[in-house]
Amino acid sequence: MQEKILFGTYTKKTSEGIYEAILDTDKGALTPATLVAKVGNPTYLTTSKAGKLYSVDKHGDQGGVFVLDNTTRPATKLSEHMLEAAPAYVAVDEARQLVYAGYYHIGLTEVLKINGDNLELVDSVKNEGHGPRPEQGSAHVHFTGLTPDQRLVVVDLGSDRVDTYDVADSGKLTHAATLTTDAGFGPRHIRFSPDGKHAYLLGELSSKLSVLAYNQADGSFTVEQTISTLPADWTEFNGAAAIRVTKDGKFVYTSNRGHNSIAVFALTEAGAHAELIQTISTEGEFPRDFDLNSTEAFIVVANKDTDNVSLLSRDAATGKLSLVQKDFALPEGVRVHFE
DSSP states (O other): OEEEEEEEEOOSSSOOEEEEEEEETTTTEEOOOEEEEEOSOOOOEEEOTTSEEEEEEEETTEEEEEEEETTSSSOEEEEEEEESSOOSEEEEETTTTEEEEEETTTTEEEEEEEETTEEEEEEEEEOOOOOSSGGGSSOOEEEEEEOTTSOEEEEETTTTEEEEEEEOTTOOEEEEEEEEOSTTOOEEEEEEOTTSSEEEEEETTTTEEEEEEEETTTTEEEEEEEEESSOTTOOSOOEEEEEEEOTTSSEEEEEEETTTEEEEEEEETTTTEEEEEEEEEOSSSOEEEEEEOTTSSEEEEEETTTTEEEEEEEOTTTOOEEEEEEEEEOTTEEEEEEO
């Protein structure tokens, strides 16, 4: 089977934008990456069922969401929604035909209505607050995505908080609940268990994973466990980045930038407890993002600082990973997305 992968990058050195490669699952190998769209710093991207590609874009003093036709190669620009900063996260709401954008630098969440090839702003929320660490001088929205019951969850690294919103069909937001993490936790991304009863919150600044109980009645979260993503003897810099949960709800994977590894957690007690069972090198430096293929037999991870991508195989029974390929060239890779 051949599966297409999109890679978002920084374009500060040699990268020109968004790249695409193919994972041949029979051979266990990646094909060479090709440039599919010239975009400025497309550090996050996602696709829709309608064949659209929504990407972070930055040029000059402006940034925003770039809309492309993902059915053409090279991908064709359709429109863009710009303001004074580029978002850190973009997500598509298929049911309500909305796009959510989270702006790290200005602490802003935007709700954009999909109107054909264009995006129309229908609501926004500006966060305030700060935390105790130097990186937390102001609000920094790092994630804007849906809960299993179709609420919007907004993760703010700068103010150590996670907010839940009810979303009207029009895209208008109504605040439902707030979780305040431990000071300095620095929450970055969140993922949910398949049954929607638990969520897994990754702290970038703390290099910790929190297991949360999710209350679908009111959209609130309760912390049940917090565990490190690092071996006990690691004392140097690290920043946790991406997180994935397997479809069977048995394993969580996170990336460590600094330790340069993927941390593997086994979930027990119906998803309520996590145990660190493996840390494996990504064979490169600063792995910001990774993704599992459709069968979850492989993980593809991009190492930004060493301009390489590594391919890991996954044992479905144990959850543990093994290196397959480490010398796949990709400039400044920061986002991995199976189409």
